Amino acid sequence: xxxxxxxxxxxxxxxxxxxxxxxxxxxxxxxxxxxxxxxxxxxxxxxxxxxxxxxxxxxxxxxxxxxxxxxxxxxxxxxxxxxxxxxxxxxxxxxxxxxxxxxxxxxxxxxxxxxxxxxxxxxxxxxxxxxxxxxxxxxxxxxxxxxxxxxxxxxxxxxxxxxxxxxxxxxxxxxxxxxxxxxxxxxxxxxxxxxxxxxxxxxxxxxxxxxxxxxxxxxxxxxxxxxxx
Amino acid sequence: xxxxxxxxxxxxxxxxxxxxxxxxxxxxxxxxxxxxxxxxxxxxxxxxxxxxxxxxxxxxxxxxxxxxxxxxxxxxxxxxxxxxxxxxxxxxxxxxxxxxxxxxxxxxxxxxxxxxxxxxxxxxxxxxxxxxxxxxxxxxxxxxxxxxxxxxxxxxxxxxxxxxxxxxxxxxxxxxxxxxxxxxxxxxxxxxxxxxxxxxxxxxxxxxxxxxxxxxxxxxxxxxxxxxxxxxxxxxxxxxxxxxxxxxxxxxxxxxxxxxxxxxxxxxxxxxxxxxxxxxxxxxxxxxxxxxxxxxxxxxxxxxxxxxxxxxxxxxxxxxxxxxxxxxxxxxxxxxxxxxxxxxxxxxxxxxxxxxxxxxxxxxxxxxxxxxxxxxxxxxxxxxxxxxxxxxxxxxxxxxxxxxxxxxxxxxxxxxxxxxxxxxxxxxxxxxxxxxxxxxxxxxxxxxxxxxxxxxxxxxxxxx
Numbered sequence: 106x107x108x109x110x111x112x113x114x115x116x117x118x119x120x121x122x123x124x125x126x127x128x129x130x131x132x133x134x135x136x137x138x139x140x141x142x143x144x145x146x147x148x149x150x151x152x153x154x155x156x157x158x159x160x161x162x163x164x165x166x167x168x169x170x171x172x173x174x175x176x177x178x179x180x181x182x183x184x185x186x187x188x189x190x191x192x193x194x195x196x197x198x199x200x201x202x203x204x205x206x207x208x209x210x211x212x213x214x215x216x217x218x219x220x221x222x223x224x225x226x227x228x229x230x231x232x233x234x235x236x237x238x239x240x241x242x243x244x245x246x247x248x249x250x251x252x253x254x255x256x257x258x259x260x261x262x263x264x265x266x267x268x269x270x271x272x273x274x275x276x277x278x279x280x281x282x283x284x285x286x287x288x289x290x291x292x293x294x295x296x297x298x299x300x301x302x303x304x305x306x307x308x309x310x311x312x313x314x315x316x317x318x319x320x321x322x323x324x325x326x327x328x329x330x331x332x333x334x
Numbered sequence: 335x336x337x338x339x340x341x342x343x344x345x346x347x348x349x350x351x352x353x354x355x356x357x358x359x360x361x362x363x364x365x366x367x368x369x370x371x372x373x374x375x376x377x378x379x380x381x382x383x384x385x386x387x388x389x390x391x392x393x394x395x396x397x398x399x400x401x402x403x404x405x406x407x408x409x410x411x412x413x414x415x416x417x418x419x420x421x422x423x424x425x426x427x428x429x430x431x432x433x434x435x436x437x438x439x440x441x442x443x444x445x446x447x448x449x450x451x452x453x454x455x456x457x458x459x460x461x462x463x464x465x466x467x468x469x470x471x472x473x474x475x476x477x478x479x480x481x482x483x484x485x486x487x488x489x490x491x492x493x494x495x496x497x498x499x500x501x502x503x504x505x506x507x508x509x510x511x512x513x514x515x516x517x518x519x520x521x522x523x524x525x526x527x528x529x530x531x532x533x534x535x536x537x538x539x540x541x542x543x544x545x546x547x548x549x550x551x552x553x554x555x556x557x558x559x560x561x562x563x564x565x566x567x568x569x570x571x572x573x574x575x576x577x578x579x580x581x582x583x584x585x586x587x588x589x590x591x592x593x594x595x596x597x598x599x600x601x602x603x604x605x606x607x608x609x610x611x612x613x614x615x616x617x618x619x620x621x622x623x624x625x626x627x628x629x630x631x632x633x634x635x636x637x638x639x640x641x642x643x644x645x646x647x648x649x650x651x652x653x654x655x656x657x658x659x660x661x662x663x664x665x666x667x668x669x670x671x672x673x674x675x676x677x678x679x680x681x682x683x684x685x686x687x688x689x690x691x692x693x694x695x696x697x698x699x700x701x702x703x704x705x706x707x708x709x710x711x712x713x714x715x716x717x718x719x720x721x722x723x724x725x726x727x728x729x730x731x732x733x734x735x736x737x738x739x740x741x742x743x744x745x746x747x748x749x750x751x752x753x754x755x756x757x758x759x760x761x762x763x764x765x766x767x768x769x770x771x772x773x774x775x776x777x778x779x780x781x782x783x784x785x786x787x788x789x790x791x792x793x794x795x796x797x798x
Contacts, residue, residue: 245664245765246758252663258621276557277621284618303618309556 155180155322162326164190164197169328172203174231177297177323183223183307183315185211204230204237206281224302225319226281234291239279256280257289257298267320274313286312288320299323339524342711343397343511346504348550348724349529349705352393355545356534358502359389361433367425369600370583371438371785372698372733374500376431379573380536382642386573387563389536391432391500394702395507395529396606396729397515398493398778399522405449407793413521414790420513421789428506435510436500439788440604440780443477445494446792453792457597458781459590464738474590474603476737478777482748483769489718491778493525496606498700498731526718527711528608528729530704533571535561543703547613550705550724554613559641565611565703565726566768568629569642575669577698579688582733586684587696589735597792600784602698602733605740605777608708610727612771620764620771628768631655631670632663645669647693650677653751660757660765666749668767675742675752697743700731708775719775737779 157165157178165178182188186209190197194210211223230237239256242249259277265288266272272290278300286309287300299319301312346353361376368375378389403413421437428434446454464472480488497514499507515522535541543565547555559567585592585599592599616625626634626643631651636643651659651670660666678694704710705724712718734740742752749757749766757766764770783791 243664243763243765245760245763248664250664250765254621254623258623259617277618277624284614303553303614308551309553 155324157324157326158188161188161190165326166329168197168199168205168207169326171328172199172205172229172231173328174203174229174295175293175328176205176207176229176326177227177299178326179225179227179299179319180322180324181318182209182225183301183319186223186225202230202233204228204233208281219305221306222302222304223307224285224304225315226285226287226298226300228282228296228298228300230296232294234294234296236289236296241279254279256282257287265317265320267317267323270320270323272320274316286316288316339527339711339713340516342527343516343524344508346508347529347710348546349393349504349531349710351549352531352534352542352546353504356392356531356539356542357537358392358433359537361431361502363429363431363433367430367785369784369786370580370602371788372582372602372604372700372782373579374430374432374436376429376433382536382569383640383644385569385642385644385646387536387569387642388571388573388576390532390571390700390702391436392502392534392542393500393504393507393529393531394700394729394731395499395511395527396496396731397499397511397524397528398491398496398526398606399515399524401445401449401494401521402523403449403521403790407796410449410790410793414793416518416521417514418789420518424510424513427509428501432500432502434501435506436498437510437514438498438500438604438782440496440498440606440782441791442491442493442495442778442780443475444492446475446781448494449790450792450795453795457593457595457792457795459584459592459598459736461590461736461738463589464736467738472738474584474598474736474738475779475781476741478605478607478737478779479741480777481744481774482750483766483772484774484777488774489776491525491776493778493780495522496604496778496780498604500700523713524711525713526709528704528706529710530702530706530729532702533563535563546703546705547726552613552705552724552726554615554617554726557617558613559639562641564701565613565728566616566629567625567641570699570701572642572645574644574646575695577696577733578690578694580686581684581688581690581694581696582698582735583686584735586686586688587678587682587690587735588685589739597787598781598783601787602782603736603740604780604782605730605732605734605737605744606780607730607774607777608704608706608727609730609772609774610708610725612773613726616768616771620768624764625768627665627667628764629668631667632659632665634667647677647691650693653753657751657757660749663765664759664763665765666757666767668747668769671749671767672743672746675739675746696734696739698733700733702729702731703727704729733782740779 169176197207199205207227214220237256241252256279257275261274270290272288275287282300285300289298459474461472499510531542544558563569650673653674682690707721707725712720759766
């Protein structure tokens with residue numbers, strides 16, 4: 106009898122893992138296909154308000170204070186990412202114009218089914234709502250060919266609403282967001298974006314699902330004034 | 335024919351879905367079958383973005399084979415009679431429109447060399463234009479070459495015969511393939527079966543390419559625009575972009591000397607190739623303007639997400655314009671780079687008496703998307719690097735008057751201009767049309783005889 110109970114427990118545990126993994130890697134087709142003209146509202150139902158994880162809160166707070174503008178901390182990241190700023194492949198950059206980039210990256214080239222990469226990028230452009238432009242200049246036959254284009258391109262006609270944020274999905278992006286799906290939104294005179302690389306283990310639909318979840322659970326972190334910091 | 339090939343001919347595989355995903359458009363037959371095998375009657379014309387578009391058959395299949403026939407005249411006579419009877423029965427059963435079945439039988443150089451070498455030497459038309467350019471006699475049918483952007487792995491095939499089946503109904507194609515390759519057991523060793531689809535979205539639906547790619551789980555499938563005729567998102571069968579009526583016949587434009595008895599008059603040349611398309615890169619890296627630039631011409635201004643971009647005679651690029659684009663942007667467009675060789679430079683009266691105005695397209699394309707990897711079935715899995723997981727690609731089928739005419743167009747796509755000068759690009763450059771997201775796996779040229787000589791051409795003539 107004990108053995109049977111143990112077996113059942115293992116099966117239940119495997120089932121639970123399958124559910125968790127399925128949720129993490131599961132297919133999700135929201136907005137993948139159609140371009141209706143109306144604004145789509147994403148379900149915000151949840152068990153409680155999202156919270157910036159305690160371990161990362163300090164890093165996001167420092168960033169906000171450094172750029173003197175609010176930043177958005179993800180309370181959820183796609184598996185297996187961790188939101189630590191000091192992770193092996195993770196990092197942040199801040200440009201002189203106070204715009205920032207925070208990236209979290211997982212990469213494993215040695216898996217049986219081929220390399221796997223999970224890469225998300227968070228950006229903010231304080232005091233600037235214009236889409237950034239990327240330098241795609243190339244050298245062809247000895248000649249430098251200057252070519253500048255929007256860093257975020259091919260917007261979907263439907264905007265998605267996540268609480269107060271009305272975001273546009275861009276499907277062709279440049280720079281650190283190349284190969285990524287990207288949501289960008291304007292808020293209080295600033296532009297923000299969240300993007301994720303479309304690459305195994307996640308399909309296009311799963312990346313979109315991940316992005317929606319990240320967008321739903323972003324936490325706004327206000328800068329501390331100099332006296333507080 | 336082997337059991338495995340017979341099973342593959344009968345199987346629809348993932349393409350069975352295509353029959354459920356698209357409704358066959360209305361087709362109207364207008365008359366008797368033309369003497370040309372490659373012309374299909376009843377092609378519907380729709381207007382998209384104020385551009386006339388030809389609606390191709392939804393489903394396509396190409397079967398390639400080697401012959402099992404003995405080289406003796408008696409064996410060839412029997413084979414010719416058997417094949418002709420089978421084809422005639424198909425013509426009685428199906429109308430000559432996409433609602434029925436289009437069958438085009440094309441023959442490769444190995445057939446002409448092995449079975450009818452003497453007759454071919456006498457009757458295979460000489461390509462006057464190519465002969466003059468190259469300073470030696472060139473026939474209308476030559477072996478294909480690897481083009482500058484082809485990888486070294488591109489396989490140059492040597493099939494005896496290829497048969498193209500086209501229809502809006504998969505079961506018509508299956509019936510045709512069975513009649514030719516299964517019922518005529520003993521004539522052919524099938525080497526490959528290639529299947530695919532095109533269109534299906536002109537009446538408002540999502541289109542077969544998007545639906546099929548999504549069903550197959552192809553990376554980038556979700557980003558194929560709604561209603562696209564092909565995976566890459568742009569309409570490719572606009573009327574002005576395809577050669578009209580008999581322009582691709584061997585004899586029409588006078589490129590070739592068809593000889594005193596004009597045996598191959600009303601025939602044409604067919605190039606068959608397969609290439610993979612990297613849809614994820616196409617849609618995630620190239621934005622809409624990039625896709626327009628590389629598909630048509632650099633900096634072409636069209637409204638966002640236009641799927642049918644006008645390519646009429648007034649939109650055609652000259653060689654000088656292509657060179658100017660290269661000088662300025664180090665970039666050429668796919669269509670733009672080909673147009674100096676694929677469109678008529680001046681008003682031309684064809685041998686059929688038709689006035690073809692300057693800017694008229696010559697090639698008649700019959701290409702179709704596929705999920706084959708690289709073929710639906712192959713007799714040689716290792717040689718063809720067959721994999722049984724779906725992959726986005728294109729079976730490229732095009733009719734030109736001669737092998738050389740196709741070669742000129744394809745070289746232009748790689749930046750080799752009509753005068754032979756080369757526009758130079760770095761390895762992997764995105765400046766050379768959309769070649770950077772394509773990878774060609776197989777190529778072969780074929781001759782398409784007129785309908786009257788479609789079965790074992792020249793074999794009825796003595797004198798090998």
